[in-house]
Amino acid sequence: MHVTEEQIEKALRSNGGWISYAAYALNTKYNTLYVRISRSKYLSSVQKEITESHIDLAENKLIEKIKQGNLKAIQFYLKHQGKNRGYVNNFEEEQKYKDMERKRKEEERLEQARNGFEKITSDLTSEEKDGLSMLASALSQISTDDLNSDTSGETQPASD
Numbered sequence: 001m002h003v004t005e006e007q008i009e010k011a012l013r014s015n016g017g018w019i020s021y022a023a024y025a026l027n028t029k030y031n032t033l034y035v036r037i038s039r040s041k042y043l044s045s046v047q048k049e050i051t052e053s054h055i056d057l058a059e060n061k062l063i064e065k066i067k068q069g070n071l072k073a074i075q076f077y078l079k080h081q082g083k084n085r086g087y088v089n090n091f092e093e094e095q096k097y098k099d100m101e102r103k104r105k106e107e108e109r110l111e112q113a114r115n116g117f118e119k120i121t122s123d124l125t126s127e128e129k130d131g132l133s134m135l136a137s138a139l140s141q142i143s144t145d146d147l148n149s150d151t152s153g154e155t156q157p158a159s160d
Helices: 005-014 019-025 030-039 041-067 071-081 090-121 126-140
Strands: none
Touching: 005 019, 005 030, 005 041, 019 030, 030 041, 041 071
């Protein structure tokens, strides 16, 4: 049985643009209908039009919820449409803050270590200071992963 473009259009429109439902209504296979639609500029435009109307409907419902003061709808909209005004996903913002805090703590510990090193080395000879500097330099080359590994080769979680 040959199916016309008009029949396919009608099936698409009456089934919300869903190819699987339209194929069932036309008593044909999904793949057959999919290929037919993809090869036809007209049928492709019909399907796109239906999809766009669904997106319009969803956007209208979202705007209604925003007007009603629905906090989740407001957050969703700002997360996706308000990035250029500074609204970002909370997770991204929290991660940025945690990274900044971690870096600040690392810098603080490093400064404490430097101060402690200076206090310890104030009474040392220049040869002893040179030896400690070489040791500190070698230790700084060891990665955190190496320091967190146990003898079995399994990595242990780092403590903060």
